[in-house]
Amino acid sequence: MSDRPAISLPGVGLLPDDSAVEALIRAEHGDPFSILGPHPDRDGLIIRAYLPNALGVDVLERDTGNRICAMDQAQAPGLYFCRLDIAQPYLLHIRWATGEQITEDPYSYGELLGEMDLYLFAEGNHRDLGRCLGAQVVTLGDVEGVRFAVWAPNARRVSVVGAFNGWDGRRHPMRLRHPSGVWEIFIPRLQPGEPYKFELLGQDGVLPLKADPMALSTETPPSTASIVAAPLRHDWQDREWMEQRGQRQAVSAPLSIYELHAASWRREGGDEGRLYNWRELAERLIPYVQEMGFTHIELLPIMEHPFGGSWGYQPLSQFAPSGRFGTPQDFAAFVDACHGAGIGVILDWVPAHFPTDPHGLARFDGTALYEYENPLEGFHQDWETYIYNLGRTEVHGFMIASALHWLKDFHIDALRVDAVASMLYRDYSRKQGEWVPNRFGGRENLEAIDFLRHLNDVVNVEAPGALVIAEESTAWPGVSKPTSEGGLGFDYKWNMGWMHDSLKYIEEDSINRRYHHDKLTFGLLYAFSERFVLPISHDEVVHGKRSLIDKMPGDRWQKFANLRAYLSFMWTHPGKKLLFMGCEFGQWREWSHDRELDWYLTKYADHQGVQRLVSDLNRLYREQPALHERDCDAEGFQWLIGDDSGNSVYAWLRWSLAGEPLLVVANFTPVPRHGYRIGVPRGGNWQELFNSDAECYAGSNLGNSGTILAESIDSHGEKQSLSLNLPPLGVLILRPA
Structure with a gap:
């Protein structure tokens, strides 16, 4: 074994000056690679x-492992030199009280990130940040390890800490890349699965340990560390689907x-049992x-979030599936x-806001790096969260990259963007004097508008066939119009207007519905102004709003009949459909996360019926073109009866692209209507495809015996008409036989 002596006598440049050593010991040195x-x-x-x-520390030959020399201690304990x-090339052989370690020197590596990566990040156009910043398992030369990179332009020093260095911020201070504000370091031989955080020295002292904004995996809450994730290498079998x-x-x-x-669809052992992981959930x-x-299916946010009671709407890790349900590989297998x-x-x-947890993005x-400095711009009073400063290019690009991460890396088919209304308006849920106007003095959030348009344009290019859906509750024009036409570009x-009006109507006692008849007709005045999804979502069955079945008036039979009629109205109304879990079988209790x-309710006939x-x-929605082909086209809908408020009866036609009609008739009173005449556009027999009052749905089974012959009697502007039996609190669907 070679044992060349180290020159241990201080010489010119051999030891750093005392002030630099002091800064290093205090973990305040901003350029550790210089020492x-x-x-x-x-x-x-x-x-x-x-x-x-x-x-003690020895230096070994990189190729042979032979000992070159022992390192001497410099001015301070722990600082070694030779x-x-x-x-x-060399290795460090380190002797700790707990054992020995042989490793490459993290400070022997030059700059890690390419200039183009840093340029695109600063510009807000790096579309693959999930493979750039954060903790990346890489091989440099022939050495495997982890490259850490984090954006913290105003920090005086940043270190990566974990069990691998005793959570000691003095061990792995990082290199700052000017002018991007990104700090980086490569830690050789580190393996996937290691928990880590970043320790930052701000202008006013050491900050709470921060989780990685770009983490690809995290500890399971309430633990808060990020985890070094192995590259996602799922063997996708969905080529036909994607094509x-x-x-x-x-x-x-x-x-x-x-x-x-x-977390609350099903659990092992029932009610409050263990959460299923993604693979177990897929099986069920x-x-x-x-x-x-x-x-x-639409999943409430599964990005890592510290507080389960937020249902995921206060996420901290925009690139990591929650550790509650397994690994990123498990989630890919689920998709x-x-x-x-x-x-x-x-x-x-959720690109609108993020929680204030000290280990997260807050300051x-x-x-104020990810958020606005001014609380009148940067703090949501309703949710007590911070608002993303999407006018900052790095934050803008961070969120664009997050969207693409889910769509491209996990093959997600659509993103439903939460709280778009709160993003569009600077005065959202604020009183006069509590908000900051835009540069033109207006209330519109111009930076957020630019972001949403950019998001939708980028998704169209980078993830063809994927959808972006807006939860937007105001009358903002052109939400689903192309950006080339001045719209926001959502699909x-x-x-929300249809949802509020229709629920208000169905909650009325049937005897009073005649006074609220327009609640079901008004939505057709604007039904084709946008491409709409009709949402009966989780928000409608929590916080004292009651479950969907419990909103229904009347006795038990009427409640179920009303629910069946309401869902039938929804499925035959223009617009795509969304229904929250539990509503499909009439759960009585409000949803609890x-x-x-x-x-257990599905053992009972009336719940089975729903x-x-x-x-x-x-x-029927899938099989009958008239019910879906022209959901967003005014030519696909025709009122026949929209004014019979006295009987609370409605009738309309849905038309397919081929010109084939479906007739829908709804009776929203518990009174059967016999011989009710409705004009139709075709003669001959009409077939009753569906009756929400059928016995198989636990209804009273009042209907029209399968087929009805149209008569040459003028009605509702048509030359032919049908004489129908309308079931109580029932909806019929018919088509030409």
């Missing part, structure tokens, strides 16, 4: 390493969405969704399994 690691010295090499609590007379996705999700295709909260959820006939079963996957995604480097907008749905009705509605 540590290898530094050329004539023909040799000066090596310095700061390893607090090390018992000089090699020949510059050569056909654009056609499956075209505006003329059926879109029926089952919205669910992964996918057959159910297939049986119910939904085309898509793949859904696609294999012909089910699309939609994620709720990340000691300054769909949630129709802390327990599973009340599945469940079968939803399944049949989904089947």
Whole structure:
């Protein structure tokens, strides 16, 4: 074994000056690479390493592992140095009280991130940040390890800490890349699975340890560390789905969405039992969704969030699936399994705001980095969260990259963008004097508008066939119009007006509905001004609003009949469909995120009836072109009866692209209507396809015996008409036989 002596006597440049050493010891040095690691010295090499609590350090030959020399201690305990007379690759052999470690020197590596990466990040156009910043498992030369990179332009010093260095911020201070504000370091031989955080020295002192904004995996709450994730290497089997996705999700295709909260759909052992991981959930959820006939599932946000009671709407890790349900690989397998079963996957995604947890994005480097500095711009009073400063290019690009991460890396089929209204208006939920106008003196948030348009344009290019859906509750014009036409560029907008009006109507006692008849007709005045999704979402069955079945008036029989009629009205109304879990079988209790749905109810006939009705509605919606092809086209809808408030009866036609009609008739009173005449555009027999009052749905089974012959009697502007029996609190669907 070679044992060349190190030159241990201080010489010119051999040791750093005392002030630099003091700064290093106090973990205040902003450029540790200027002191540590290898530094050329004539023909040799000066090596310095700061390893607090090390018992001793040797330098080994990189190729052979032979010992070159022992390092001496410099001015302070833990600071080691030596000089090699020949510059050569080397290893550090470190002796700790807990054992020995052989590793490459992290400070022997040059700059890590390319200039183009840094340029695109600063410009807000880096579309693959999930593989750039954060913790990346990489191989440099022939050395495996982890490259850490984090944006903290106003920090005086940033270190990566974890169990691998005793959570000691003095061990791995990082290199600052000017002018981007990104700090970086490569830690050799570190493996996936290691928890880590960043320790930052702000202008006013050391900040709370921060989780990685770009983390690809996290500890399970209440633990808050990020985890070094292995590269996602799922063997995708959904090529056929991805190739056909654009056609499956075209505006003329059926879109029926089952919205669910992964932690409370089902649990092992029932009610408050263990959460299923993604693979276990897939085994149970996918057959159910297939049986119910939904085309898509929509997951409440599954990005890591510290507080389960936020339902995911206060996420801190915009690139990491929650550790509550397994690994990123598990989530990829879940999406793949859904696609294999012909089910699309939609994620709720939150670019509007983030929580104030000290380990998160809040004042990340000691300054308002991700949020606005002014609380009149940067703090949501309703949710007590911070608002993303989307006018800052790095934040703008961070969120664009997050969207693409889910769409491209996890094959997600659509993003439903939460709280768009709060993003569009600077005075959202604020009183006069509590908001800051834009540069023109207006209330519009121009930076957020630019972001949303950019988001939708980028998704169209980078994830063809994927959808972006807006939860937007105001009358903002052109939400689903192309950006080239001055719109925001979304594919769909949630129709919150329809939801509020129709629920208000159905909650009225049937005897009073005649006075609220316009609640069901008004929505058709604007139904085709946007591409709409009709949402009965989680927000409508919590916080004292009561469950959907419990909103219904009347005795038990009438409640179920009303629910069946309401869902039938929804499925036959223009617009795509969304229904929150539990509504499909009439759960009585309000939804709680802390327990599973009340599945025991599905043993009872009336609950089974609602469940079968939803399944049949989904089947008809998929099979009958008139119910989906022209959901967003005014030519696909025709009123026949919209003014019979005295009987609370409505009738309309839905038209397919081929000109084939479906007749829908709704009676929203518990009074049967016999011989009710309705004009139709075709003669001959009409077939009763569906009756929400059928016995199989636990109804009274009043109907029209399958087929009805049209008569040559003028009615409602048509030359032919049908004399129908309208069931109580029932909806009929008929077509020419």
